Amino acid sequence: xxxxxxxxxxxxxxxxxxxxxxxxxxxxxxxxxxxxxxxxxxxxxxxxxxxxxxxxxxxxxxxxxxxxxxxxxxxxxxxxxxxxxxxxxxxxxxxxxxxxxxxxxxxxxxxxxxxxxxxxxxxxxxxxxxxxxxxxxxxxxxxxxxxxxxxxxxxxxxxxxxxxxxxxxxxxxxxxxxxxxxxxxxxxxxxxxxxxxxxxxxxxxxxxxxxxxxxxxxxxxxxxxxxxxxxxxxxxxxxxxxxxxxxxxxxxxxxxxxxxxxxxxxxxxxxxxxxxxxxxxxxxxxxxxxxxxxxxxxxxxxxxxxxxxxxxxxxxxxx
Amino acid sequence: xxxxxxxxxxxxxxxxxxxxxxxxxxxxxxxxxxxxxxxxxxxxxxxxxxxxxxxxxxxxxxxxxxxxxxxxxxxxxxxxxxxxxxxxxxxxxxxxxxxxxxxxxxxxxxxxxxxxxxxxxxxxxxxxxxxxxxxxxxxxxxxxxxxxxxxxxxxxxxxxxxxxxxxxxxxxxxxxxxxxxxxxxxxxxxxxxxxxxxxxxxxxxxxxxxxxxxxxxxxxxxxxxxxxxxxxxxxxxxxxxxxxxxxxxxxxxxxxxxxxxxxxxxxxxxxxxxxxxxxxxxxxxxxxxxxxxxxxxxxxxxxxxxxxxxxxxxxxxxxxxxxxxx
Numbered sequence: 001x002x003x004x005x006x007x008x009x010x011x012x013x014x015x016x017x018x019x020x021x022x023x024x025x026x027x028x029x030x031x032x033x034x035x036x037x038x039x040x041x042x043x044x045x046x047x048x049x050x051x052x053x054x055x056x057x058x059x060x061x062x063x064x065x066x067x068x069x070x071x072x073x074x075x076x077x078x079x080x081x082x083x084x085x086x087x088x089x090x091x092x093x094x095x096x097x098x099x100x101x102x103x104x105x106x107x108x109x110x111x112x113x114x115x116x117x118x119x120x121x122x123x124x125x126x127x128x129x130x131x132x133x134x135x136x137x138x139x140x141x142x143x144x145x146x147x148x149x150x151x152x153x154x155x156x157x158x159x160x161x162x163x164x165x166x167x168x169x170x171x172x173x174x175x176x177x178x179x180x181x182x183x184x185x186x187x188x189x190x191x192x193x194x195x196x197x198x199x200x201x202x203x204x205x206x207x208x209x210x211x212x213x214x215x216x217x218x219x220x221x222x223x224x225x226x227x228x229x230x231x232x233x234x235x236x237x238x239x240x241x242x243x244x245x246x247x248x249x250x251x252x253x254x255x256x257x258x259x260x261x262x263x264x265x266x267x268x269x270x271x272x273x274x275x276x277x278x279x280x281x282x283x284x285x286x287x288x289x290x291x292x293x294x295x296x297x298x299x300x301x302x303x304x305x306x307x308x309x310x311x312x313x314x315x316x317x318x319x
Numbered sequence: 320x321x322x323x324x325x326x327x328x329x330x331x332x333x334x335x336x337x338x339x340x341x342x343x344x345x346x347x348x349x350x351x352x353x354x355x356x357x358x359x360x361x362x363x364x365x366x367x368x369x370x371x372x373x374x375x376x377x378x379x380x381x382x383x384x385x386x387x388x389x390x391x392x393x394x395x396x397x398x399x400x401x402x403x404x405x406x407x408x409x410x411x412x413x414x415x416x417x418x419x420x421x422x423x424x425x426x427x428x429x430x431x432x433x434x435x436x437x438x439x440x441x442x443x444x445x446x447x448x449x450x451x452x453x454x455x456x457x458x459x460x461x462x463x464x465x466x467x468x469x470x471x472x473x474x475x476x477x478x479x480x481x482x483x484x485x486x487x488x489x490x491x492x493x494x495x496x497x498x499x500x501x502x503x504x505x506x507x508x509x510x511x512x513x514x515x516x517x518x519x520x521x522x523x524x525x526x527x528x529x530x531x532x533x534x535x536x537x538x539x540x541x542x543x544x545x546x547x548x549x550x551x552x553x554x555x556x557x558x559x560x561x562x563x564x565x566x567x568x569x570x571x572x573x574x575x576x577x578x579x580x581x582x583x584x585x586x587x588x589x590x591x592x593x594x595x596x597x598x599x600x601x602x603x604x605x606x607x608x609x610x611x612x613x614x615x616x617x618x619x620x621x622x623x624x625x626x627x628x629x630x631x632x633x634x635x636x637x638x639x640x641x642x643x644x645x
Contacts, residue, residue, distance in 0.1 A: 240614070240615070241614075241616055243343070243497070243616050244370075245344040245346060245367065248366060249345035268423060275370070275498060275499065299403075
């Protein structure tokens with residue numbers, strides 16, 4: 001038996017010849033033919049324009065004059081407190097139309113201290129998800145007051161969050177007024193059969209599904225709207241990775257997704273083709289509700305209106 | 320005993336495939352009845368069988384792709400990931416997706432992937448040959464550098480252009496079968512069939528090239544043409560697989576080495592055995608990936624490395640070399 005290992009076997013000239021040029025020509029020809037299309041199909045969408053925000057009109061005085069908000073949904077609460085005039089910067093989560101002129105300084109998870117400090121705020125509002133911690137420490141080190149307000153992941157949390165925000169800006173009375181206004185909202189429940197609903201967090205970027213479990217936020221909305229969140233009993237965490245087979249076995253009647261998530265998998269036709277989705281009752285009946293990404297888990301002044309819209313959509317699909 | 324070895328590989332693939340079909344996150348009642356009655360069980364026929372079929376096809380494709388890379392260069396370290404082929408395929412597919420003309424898993428994405436694979440591999444060889452003879456050292460170093468560059472470009476494009484359907488850098492780096500559908504099977508089956516047929520055709524020439532270019536030339540082999548065809552076969556096989564399920568690390572290196580070690584250096588035989596061993600490693604890896612932490616799923620690229628590397632190390636340490644010629 002002969003054992004050998006060549007180190008200089010390939011000829012350099014070969015790779016400089018017409019053969020390689022042919023590869024480039026083949027590649028060019030192939031690129032001309034490489035096309036495919038996707039066709040848009042409508043789902044049951046709940047967009048920002050479909051919901052209304054509760055707010056107060058009284059003019060209040062505040063203990064601060066320049067506020068930067070880096071906490072989920074807090075900017076729209078400040079707007080609802082009629083305190084938009086003190087807002088000089090915000091994170092990306094609040095998407096109310098009347099906030100569009102307030103500069104966005106971060107996505108919330110990637111705070112850049114320089115951008116925040118350059119706005120010269122006297123108060124920065126964060127929540128438990130804001131970070132990184134080092135960035136927040138730098139903001140504090142610059143002598144800026146940083147207040148952490150409570151997160152809200154259920155309808156009941158909204159009042160706590162509103163009171164936390166209103167206390168932070170020195171307008172607790174305004175907070176109480178807004179909470180009273182929110183509590184007057186009557187939740188409409190058109191749903192009768194308590195359909196089984198799964199909240200899927202979809203991103204085409206991810207090759208694996210995430211399904212909502214207890215504490216995802218969607219569980220509170222689904223329950224308030226008259227449905228049963230199938231992920232609550234089956235899974236331990238707020239968001240759980242899920243195989244296609246597991247989703248098929250859960251067999252939800254309706255799927256709740258975020259609009260951009262739906263878009264990322266090719267819209268409703270793309271979603272219905274995903275392994276696992278097509279085998280569920282929801283997939284077979286195209287029973288999908290998509291809600292604007294920033295609206296769904298905002299848990300603020302728009303949430304009660306959202307629940308009513310959600311209830312209507314669920315009732316329509318479960319008939 | 321030696322004559323029976325190939326049958327062991329086939330038997331192992333068949334048994335692994337059956338095991339893969341039997342286990343999963345969901346229980347399939349009356350498995351054997353469901354297996355022989357198409358469409359009787361949705362989870363089996365619409366989720367599990369397409370996925371298992373994809374792992375078999377992609378495993379075979381990457382096994383043969385690695386063989387083509389090693390055979391054409393007569394280089395033990397050559398494989399799609401090192402030669403830039405996989406990274407080129409990723410970049411080609413991502414560019415096609417970002418231009419909005421293709422979707423992951425479509426025939427268009429596969430064409431973009433194959434184009435990217437061809438261009439990247441050609442670029443590596445071109446750069447490695449700039450200063451004279453194409454040595455193993457320069458080939459591997461240039462290949463690693465080009466791969467790193469193209470992978471970084473994929474990452475940058477994924478981050479800079481917020482198109483979720485372009486998938487994430489982790490998908491292109493570690494691969495996943497989670498979203499494979501029956502429709503995707505058509506594309507990778509076509510590229511694997513074309514690439515395998517080409518590999519089969521040039522396999523005898525690669526036998527002679529393994530004796531050295533000069534010897535191969537005197538034995539009547541058109542060395543340039545054979546290498547060119549091996550490069551095309553490699554790019555079609557790896558490009559088709561990577562553009563559909565991302566990059567599966569290590570398989571292209573391990574499968575042909577293991578096949579060569581067990582069955583010897585005859586390339587036609589190695590085409591079959593590299594395909595079978597590639598399929599075997601991948602089907603075991605995928606079964607583990609989707610069952611170890613069920614209902615969660617692990618990235619398959621991590622499992623292939625964990626499975627393939629120890630086997631390769633064991634084989635190499637038992638004997639001094641896996642490059643052998645009878």
